[in-house]
Amino acid sequence: MSFKVLYECSKTGARIGELITAHGTVETPVFMPVGTQATVKTMTPEELIEIGAQIVLSNTYHLYLRPGHKLIEKAGGLHRFMNWPRPILTDSGGFQIFSLGNLREITDEGVTFRSHLDGSRHFITPEKAIEIQNSLGADIIMCFDECVPYTCEYEEVVSSVERTAKWAARCKEAHRFPERQLLFGIIQGGIFKDLRHRSTKQILSLDFPGYAIGGLSVGEPKNLMYQVLDYTIPMLPDDKPRYLMGVGSPDCLIEGVIRGIDMFDCVLQTRIARNGTVLTSSGKVVVRNARYSEDFSPLDPECDCYVCRNFTRAYIRHLFKTGEILGLRLTTYHNLYFTVRLMDKIKKAIKENNLAEFRDKFLQKYGYEEKEN
Amino acid sequence: MSFKVLYECSKTGARIGELITAHGTVETPVFMPVGTQATVKTMTPEELIEIGAQIVLSNTYHLYLRPGHKLIEKAGGLHRFMNWPRPILTDSGGFQIFSLGNLREITDEGVTFRSHLDGSRHFITPEKAIEIQNSLGADIIMCFDECVPYTCEYEEVVSSVERTAKWAARCKEAHRFPERQLLFGIIQGGIFKDLRHRSTKQILSLDFPGYAIGGLSVGEPKNLMYQVLDYTIPMLPDDKPRYLMGVGSPDCLIEGVIRGIDMFDCVLQTRIARNGTVLTSSGKVVVRNARYSEDFSPLDPECDCYVCRNFTRAYIRHLFKTGEILGLRLTTYHNLYFTVRLMDKIKKAIKENNLAEFRDKFLQKYGYEEKEN
Ligand SMILES: [Zn+2]
Ligand SMILES: [Zn+2]
Numbered sequence: 001m002s003f004k005v006l007y008e009c010s011k012t013g014a015r016i017g018e019l020i021t022a023h024g025t026v027e028t029p030v031f032m033p034v035g036t037q038a039t040v041k042t043m044t045p046e047e048l049i050e051i052g053a054q055i056v057l058s059n060t061y062h063l064y065l066r067p068g069h070k071l072i073e074k075a076g077g078l079h080r081f082m083n084w085p086r087p088i089l090t091d092s093g094g095f096q097i098f099s100l101g102n103l104r105e106i107t108d109e110g111v112t113f114r115s116h117l118d119g120s121r122h123f124i125t126p127e128k129a130i131e132i133q134n135s136l137g138a139d140i141i142m143c144f145d146e147c148v149p150y151t152c153e154y155e156e157v158v159s160s161v162e163r164t165a166k167w168a169a170r171c172k173e174a175h176r177f178p179e180r181q182l183l184f185g186i187i188q189g190g191i192f193k194d195l196r197h198r199s200t201k202q203i204l205s206l207d208f209p210g211y212a213i214g215g216l217s218v219g220e221p222k223n224l225m226y227q228v229l230d231y232t233i234p235m236l237p238d239d240k241p242r243y244l245m246g247v248g249s250p251d252c253l254i255e256g257v258i259r260g261i262d263m264f265d266c267v268l269q270t271r272i273a274r275n276g277t278v279l280t281s282s283g284k285v286v287v288r289n290a291r292y293s294e295d296f297s298p299l300d301p302e303c304d305c306y307v308c309r310n311f312t313r314a315y316i317r318h319l320f321k322t323g324e325i326l327g328l329r330l331t332t333y334h335n336l337y338f339t340v341r342l343m344d345k346i347k348k349a350i351k352e353n354n355l356a357e358f359r360d361k362f363l364q365k366y367g368y369e370e371k372e373n
Numbered sequence: 374m375s376f377k378v379l380y381e382c383s384k385t386g387a388r389i390g391e392l393i394t395a396h397g398t399v400e401t402p403v404f405m406p407v408g409t410q411a412t413v414k415t416m417t418p419e420e421l422i423e424i425g426a427q428i429v430l431s432n433t434y435h436l437y438l439r440p441g442h443k444l445i446e447k448a449g450g451l452h453r454f455m456n457w458p459r460p461i462l463t464d465s466g467g468f469q470i471f472s473l474g475n476l477r478e479i480t481d482e483g484v485t486f487r488s489h490l491d492g493s494r495h496f497i498t499p500e501k502a503i504e505i506q507n508s509l510g511a512d513i514i515m516c517f518d519e520c521v522p523y524t525c526e527y528e529e530v531v532s533s534v535e536r537t538a539k540w541a542a543r544c545k546e547a548h549r550f551p552e553r554q555l556l557f558g559i560i561q562g563g564i565f566k567d568l569r570h571r572s573t574k575q576i577l578s579l580d581f582p583g584y585a586i587g588g589l590s591v592g593e594p595k596n597l598m599y600q601v602l603d604y605t606i607p608m609l610p611d612d613k614p615r616y617l618m619g620v621g622s623p624d625c626l627i628e629g630v631i632r633g634i635d636m637f638d639c640v641l642q643t644r645i646a647r648n649g650t651v652l653t654s655s656g657k658v659v660v661r662n663a664r665y666s667e668d669f670s671p672l673d674p675e676c677d678c679y680v681c682r683n684f685t686r687a688y689i690r691h692l693f694k695t696g697e698i699l700g701l702r703l704t705t706y707h708n709l710y711f712t713v714r715l716m717d718k719i720k721k722a723i724k725e726n727n728l729a730e731f732r733d734k735f736l737q738k739y740g741y742e743e744k745e746n
Binding site for chain 2: 037038039041042043044045046062066067071074075076081082083293294296306310311312314315318319321322324325326328329
């Protein structure tokens with residue numbers, strides 16, 4: 001298992017690399033579709049392979065609650081359970097648990113929380129988060145970190161940075177299968193430059209095979225996120241993969257790659273698909289709107305995916321208006337395909353040393369969006 | 374467009390035939406998956422072709438209300454709208470409208486009803502039902518008939534038989550495209566032998582290219598349904614296709630074919646799939662039940678479908694428990710595949726002149742079910 005940078009853009013920080021895992025090689029930069037509950041919503045594994053998905057993300061918190069990591073271990077691990085032959089990354093559950101708000105209580109030892117499903121009480125420590133991820137058997141696993149809201153005071157962020165570092169050391173110590181599961185460290189620090197630097201130094205000192213930037217895309221303006229990347233990424237080693245957690249709108253993917261990010265994940269593509277919204281080369285289209293009721297053109301005239309080759313906006317709108325599941329399938333499929341193809345175009349632009357021009361051209365057509373990360 | 378009987382069983386009334394339509398040839402006996410709202414729930418057209426579906430049924434009542442037959446006509450017809458290249462049969466809407474209960478009012482001229490969606494008022498005549506089906510453009514279309522509940526009194530059934538005959542004549546008269554859309558007549562008469570005979574004579578006298586037996590599978594015991602078939606089918610001409618409407622449980626498919634039925638449709642397969650129930654060679658399995666939580670075997674160990682080759686009961690149960698759409702997709706796919714394969718086995722048994730033995734063997738393993746038609 002290793003990471004290699006194969007090519008670096010001469011004008012930006014962008015790079016092309018390959019990450020070798022126990023279930024195959026991932027070409028970076030890469031977008032990872034999210035399969036929270038051991039399924040990328042509405043998609044079969046075969047369809048994910050068809051659209052070119054190289055790796056999927058799944059959520060430790062959800063799988064721990066249902067069906068339970070022990071059951072998945074019995075099934076032969078997460079790959080076999082969900083019948084996905086390619087690499088998987090599992091998050092540590094930290095982000096979900098810290099999002100529970102009043103349902104959780106934090107100490108240096110770990111977090112006590114109540115399940116959002118049935119209110120049952122659970123205690124998760126860094127060691128437990130790794131134990132669960134060892135049972136699930138993903139190719140890349142994540143340290144259990146403390147995520148704080150964007151609106152936090154400086155002192156609270158200091159404390160989360162310190163705790164995240166201590167927990168990262170415990171995670172590394174607890175990890176039983178470093179030879180087949182890459183454990184990534186997570187950098188916190190909110191929007192404070194000195195704390196991002198402090199966190200980066202602490203996490204780097206533990207020497208992980210990859211580094212994630214956490215605590216972004218949590219409500220802050222995009223420019224602020226780009227600033228954090230601008231002063232954090234230069235501190236990261238060139239020879240390790242860099243993962244920007246929870247970020248994946250088209251513009252952020254391009255801006256992230258330009259700054260040297262290798263890996264992304266985001267629920268945007270599948271979530272907006274379920275509301276009848278699709279990503280197209282000319283920006284978002286809310287296909288469930290009445291204006292598309294007699295539009296017999298494809299979702300995106302420039303897309304060559306299965307959906308755009310075979311179905312019209314009018315038909316897909318009809319499926320949404322009548323509550324038919326095929327509608328969700330078609331918009332999800334297209335959105336994921338669109339994003340995977342975008343990553344291909346980004347890679348091509350890196351190789352041709354014109355990623356900045358590609359960004360300008362893409363955004364001019366797509367339109368800039370402030371809100372969605 | 375024509376129908377030919379290619380082979381007749383020497384021991385039963387079963388036959389193998391081919392029905393040539395504007396969108397290709399259908400080998401009979403055939404099971405038609407139901408795509409009520411221009412989509413077989415959860416399935417893509419490609420998946421339907423993959424499982425071997427030859428023809429699908431769609432519902433005039435639903436399409437008339439949403440998205441409207443005029444919109445579908447503008448899209449180039451139902452085949453293009455839903456991207457289904459093979460034959461389609463549309464019902465007349467009669468069954469749905471008569472199921473509306475208090476929301477409708479019947480005269481000899483037609484039926485006034487209120488939409489189940491928004492309460493809007495509509496008036497459908499036999500001529501209108503044909504006009505809608507002409508716009509939709511299915512390969513096989515159905516006469517607008519009066520369906521009465523199983524519990525009806527004799528006199529009410531008499532009146533429905535008479536009205537159905539008059540309406541059938543008006544439907545034939547109104548049909549604009551007999552050369553590219555086969556209009557089938559529908560026989561009513563409830564569970565009264567003399568009324569079934571009367572209705573059959575009346576409908577046959579109008580000379581349709583195919584005949585459907587309606588008003589069955591509406592709550593009556595299966596044996597009563599078989600009795601009706603036993604005294605109705607012998608009156609039908611050999612050289613026309615015979616369609617048993619709304620019937621399609623595994624045992625009824627075999628019993629229907631044995632009595633000389635060529636075509637079936639049923640929502641059972643897709644409906645029970647959505648509740649987490651699958652058809653298997655050993656009977657129904659409610660895969661969402663807790664007993665399957667650690668069952669790592671396929672839905673049906675004797676099935677070779679995509680689902681059974683790739684996923685376990687434990688995984689599919691997890692998808693149901695977590696409300697994931699992939700669960701519905703997998704059970705639906707398997708149930709339809711199971712049924713199409715059953716029809717193949719039935720055809721093979723007809724050719725080998727051992728359909729009765731096949732039935733006995735199948736039912737011994739599958740188990741006999743009184744309730745579901
Ligand atoms: Zn597309
Ligand atoms: Zn199967």
